[in-house]
Amino acid sequence: xxxxxxxxxxxxxxxxxxxxxxxxxxxxxxxxxxxxxxxxxxxxxxxxxxxxxxxxxxxxxxxxxxxxxxxxxxxxxxxxxxxxxxxxxxxxxxxxxxxxxxxxxxxxxxxxxxxxxxxxxxxxxxxxxxxxxxxxxxxxxxxxxxxxxxxxxxxxxxxxxxxxxxxxxxxxxxxxxxxxxxxxxxxxxxxxxxxxxxxxxxxxxxxxxxxxxxxxxxxxxxxxxxx
Numbered sequence: 001x002x003x004x005x006x007x008x009x010x011x012x013x014x015x016x017x018x019x020x021x022x023x024x025x026x027x028x029x030x031x032x033x034x035x036x037x038x039x040x041x042x043x044x045x046x047x048x049x050x051x052x053x054x055x056x057x058x059x060x061x062x063x064x065x066x067x068x069x070x071x072x073x074x075x076x077x078x079x080x081x082x083x084x085x086x087x088x089x090x091x092x093x094x095x096x097x098x099x100x101x102x103x104x105x106x107x108x109x110x111x112x113x114x115x116x117x118x119x120x121x122x123x124x125x126x127x128x129x130x131x132x133x134x135x136x137x138x139x140x141x142x143x144x145x146x147x148x149x150x151x152x153x154x155x156x157x158x159x160x161x162x163x164x165x166x167x168x169x170x171x172x173x174x175x176x177x178x179x180x181x182x183x184x185x186x187x188x189x190x191x192x193x194x195x196x197x198x199x200x201x202x203x204x205x206x207x208x209x210x211x212x213x214x215x216x217x218x219x220x221x222x223x224x225x226x227x
Contacts, residue, residue, distance in 0.1 A: 007035040014040065019056075020048045025090075026059035027074065034063040039198060041070045048077040055090030055114070056106065064094040070198055070213050071099065072174060076106040076130070087114030087136065088128065095119040098186070098203075100174050100212040101134075102127040102166070110136035112148070120146050122186040124164045124174075124212040145187045147211050160185060164212065175199075176216030183216050184208040 009029070019027045027047035031037060037058070047056035056076040060066055066089065074088050087110035088101055101112045102124065111132030112125040118141045125134045125148040135148045143151065145158035165180040167173045176182055186209040195203040198213040205215050 005033055005035065008038065009036070009040060010038045012040045013043075015043045015045065017045045019046070021053075025054040027053075027056040027076075028058060030055075030059045030061075031064045031066075031094075032061045036065045036067070037069060038065075039068045039196075041072075041198070043070065043073045046075040046077055054092075055087055057088040057104065059090045060094040060096075061090075061092045062094070064091075065097065066091075066095070066099060067097040068195070068198060068203075068213055069099045070174060071101045072103045073172070074104045076108065076111075087132075088112055090114045090116075091118035091120075092116045093118070095121070096123055098122040098192075098209070098211075098213060099124075100214070101125045102164075102174055103169060103172075104128045105130035106132035108132055110134075112136075114138065115141040115143075117141070120144075122146065122189075122209060122211055124148075124182055126164050127166070127169055145185065145211065147182050147185075158185065158187060160211070174212070175214045176210060176212065178217055180210075180216055182211035184210060186211050 014028045017028050028045040042057050057074040071088050088104035107130045111128035111130050112134035114136050116138045120143045123146040128134050135150045147160040147164050151159040160181050162181045164182045165177040167175045192203040197215045
């Protein structure tokens with residue numbers, strides 16, 4: 001799928017696609033020139049390339065925004081040399097917001113996000129495998145209020161390096177547990193006041209938004225019944 005010219009892809013599931021090319025870009029979606037991908041599920045897509053690829057699930061180039069979305073269980077095949085500029089998401093001069101990138105597999109540089117002049121905010125990029133980094137930055141990137149093990153210093157710019165503690169990642173349930181460090185750890189933005197998460201629940205359930213594409217259930221407290 002190729003999108004460009006300020007187009008919008010929203011509330012879609014893009015899954016089970018296979019791409020093979022010598023120079024591949026975007027195993028499921030290639031997005032260019034200011035378009036937006038919002039509230040989408042991009043999963044179980046795969047790419048093989050004989051030389052170099054850009055994003056084996058999404059390739060986002062020049063002013064693209066990917067928001068409130070789940071990118072999971074995508075694979076960059078080890079059969080080719082692709083992956084030098086890989087990542088489940090390749091971001092060039094683009095933004096990843098309030099999204100979850102997990103359980104993707106790349107055998108080269110980046111298994112999660114490859115950022116080149118990128119912005120990553122309120123995201124979870126964790127649990128990706130195959131030998132590539134969860135987050136790999138080539139040029140300057142702004143990463144804030146996000147969860148990824150490569151962010152090194154816990155708490156810097158509101159970032160978290162600990163496990164996000166999904167409810168059941170093995171079964172594809174990437175919602176947050178009640179004890180997740182990603183609960184109430186994001187940064188609020190104006191669009192969230194009337195927005196919904198990927199489950200259709202209010203994006204702001206407490207005073208502070210959660211990281212990732214799903215709002216989690218807060219830990220339980222004490223209830224009082226007044227009669």
